[in-house]
Amino acid sequence: MTDYKISAKGVQVYYGDNHAIKDVDVQIEDKTVTAFIGPSGCGKSTFLRTLNRMNDTIDICRVEGDIRIDGEDIYDPAVDPVQLRAKVGMVFQKPNPFPKSIYDNVAYGPKIHGLARNKSDLDEIVEKSLRKAALWNEAKDRLDAPGTGLSGGQQQRLCIARAIATAPEVLLMDEPCSALDPIATAQVEELIDELRQSYSVVIVTHSMQQAARVSQKTAFFHLGNLVEYGETDKIFTNPEDPRTESYISGRIG
Amino acid sequence: MNEHISSAYDRDLEKIQALIMKMGGLVEHAILEGAKALEARDIEAAEVVRKADKIIDALEEEINEEAARTIALRAPVSKDLRTLLSVLKLASSLERVGDYAKNMAKRTSVLAEMKPINGTDAALRRMGKEVQAMLRDVLDAYVRSDVDLAENVRQRDLEVDQMYNALFREFLTFMMEDPRNITACMHMHFIAKNVERMGDLVTNMAEQVIYMVTGEMPDEDRPKGDKTSSMLTE
Numbered sequence: 001m002t003d004y005k006i007s008a009k010g011v012q013v014y015y016g017d018n019h020a021i022k023d024v025d026v027q028i029e030d031k032t033v034t035a036f037i038g039p040s041g042c043g044k045s046t047f048l049r050t051l052n053r054m055n056d057t058i059d060i061c062r063v064e065g066d067i068r069i070d071g072e073d074i075y076d077p078a079v080d081p082v083q084l085r086a087k088v089g090m091v092f093q094k095p096n097p098f099p100k101s102i103y104d105n106v107a108y109g110p111k112i113h114g115l116a117r118n119k120s121d122l123d124e125i126v127e128k129s130l131r132k133a134a135l136w137n138e139a140k141d142r143l144d145a146p147g148t149g150l151s152g153g154q155q156q157r158l159c160i161a162r163a164i165a166t167a168p169e170v171l172l173m174d175e176p177c178s179a180l181d182p183i184a185t186a187q188v189e190e191l192i193d194e195l196r197q198s199y200s201v202v203i204v205t206h207s208m209q210q211a212a213r214v215s216q217k218t219a220f221f222h223l224g225n226l227v228e229y230g231e232t233d234k235i236f237t238n239p240e241d242p243r244t245e246s247y248i249s250g251r252i253g
Numbered sequence: 254m255n256e257h258i259s260s261a262y263d264r265d266l267e268k269i270q271a272l273i274m275k276m277g278g279l280v281e282h283a284i285l286e287g288a289k290a291l292e293a294r295d296i297e298a299a300e301v302v303r304k305a306d307k308i309i310d311a312l313e314e315e316i317n318e319e320a321a322r323t324i325a326l327r328a329p330v331s332k333d334l335r336t337l338l339s340v341l342k343l344a345s346s347l348e349r350v351g352d353y354a355k356n357m358a359k360r361t362s363v364l365a366e367m368k369p370i371n372g373t374d375a376a377l378r379r380m381g382k383e384v385q386a387m388l389r390d391v392l393d394a395y396v397r398s399d400v401d402l403a404e405n406v407r408q409r410d411l412e413v414d415q416m417y418n419a420l421f422r423e424f425l426t427f428m429m430e431d432p433r434n435i436t437a438c439m440h441m442h443f444i445a446k447n448v449e450r451m452g453d454l455v456t457n458m459a460e461q462v463i464y465m466v467t468g469e470m471p472d473e474d475r476p477k478g479d480k481t482s483s484m485l486t487e
Contacts (some may be wrong), residue, residue: 212330224367236335237331237468238468249264249329249330249331251256
């Protein structure tokens with residue numbers, strides 16, 4: 001049987017009267033990069049945000065349906081959203097490092113979640129995370145420098161290091177490369193491919209080529225519906241649904 | 254299929270499609286005129302067919318360049334990509350068919366010096382006519398994305414193969430009857446074999462159209478009728 005990390009059934013999301021996600025079922029695999037694609041306003045980011053309950057912070061937002069990670073209902077009242085977000089990390093569109101040192105940016109999460117018993121534990125987590133984020137070599141001699149002083153691509157990799165420092169199992173990325181140049185984009189994409197060894201990565205992207213390059217599974221959203229979900233190869237060579245074909249080939253849907 | 258948001262992309266694809274149709278038309282013409290010139294032993298008409306092959310070759314070059322440019326600039330996916338990949342293969346098949354027509358015209362000038370072999374000219378013209386009809390239909394199938402028509406063309410290659418088998422036997426007979434027929438029969442046989450190969454290439458084009466539309470190559474075996482590889486003289 002396939003190893004499903006995230007299992008969503010009959011998910012509905014409403015912003016007030018606006019029905020933003022309509023009855024979405026999806027099974028996301030572990031150690032796989034899954035890309036969400038679709039035009040603006042199709043619900044892909046909204047759906048991504050249901051996976052670590054980021055929508056909880058929006059008052060008018062209502063989520064229905066069943067979302068399970070490792071079989072556990074993440075909307076169960078007993079679940080602490082803060083703990084959940086440590087397990088389901090997130091990287092945003094614009095690099096948003098804390099106005100702190102590079103070291104503290106990475107160390108913050110493990111500190112508040114009590115993942116380090118002492119300073120040397122913490123040092124180790126910081127180094128490991130920066131190495132995984134392919135930033136260690138560039139940052140090791142300036143760990144006390146402010147994170148905001150790094151270049152855009154480095155800042156985004158710092159945010160990825162920060163997200164993986166709490167040892168998450170799932171990494172959600174909302175257009176992580178949209179503010180980066182092609183070289184920084186290639187570095188982040190390379191990193192995403194490496195992260196796949198340890199995590200389930202879900203990435204929202206407007207770049208179809210990026211989805212094709214980094215993901216193994218692709219989900220196409222349109223008007224709040226999950227239109228098609230399958231192997232990335234298949235979606236980009238011979239999709240089943242004419243709406244998917246129209247969208248990926250740059251036609252009006 | 255809807256239009257692309259970028260209308261320049263549609264114009265690029267339409268331009269390539271127009272080039273394929275132009276090339277296809279010229280090749281059809283070359284087959285018909287080549288077979289006619291052969292039957293009439295008309296050296297001048299054959300020369301026109303030979304010269305026209307240069308235009309066909311130039312069109313293939315142009316299609317290759319346009320397709321490469323569109324792939325580089327537009328990063329096509331899915332059906333657009335399949336269309337461009339198919340266009341490259343269609344152009345290459347058309348170029349080969351054009352070469353065979355040119356070869357028929359070349360041999361015409363040699364054959365004009367010899368006594369015709371009873372009835373075989375007309376049989377070759379019929380074979381050429383059938384291949385030209387298949388080519389016309391495969392180009393229609395390409396423009397209309399018509400899988401059924403492409404499949405129909407694919408099945409019709411059997412008839413061309415059977416015509417070739419019959420001619421092959423006739424040439425053998427004529428050569429055994431009178432060794433002075435051998436030179437003409439050898440040339441005529443090469444022409445027949447080349448027309449049979451044209452049929453195979455048109456069949457490949459039909460398969461390419463099916464791939465372009467459905468994303469899958471037809472896998473079931475099509476009927477194959479060239480039995481000459483195991484024919485003996487009795």
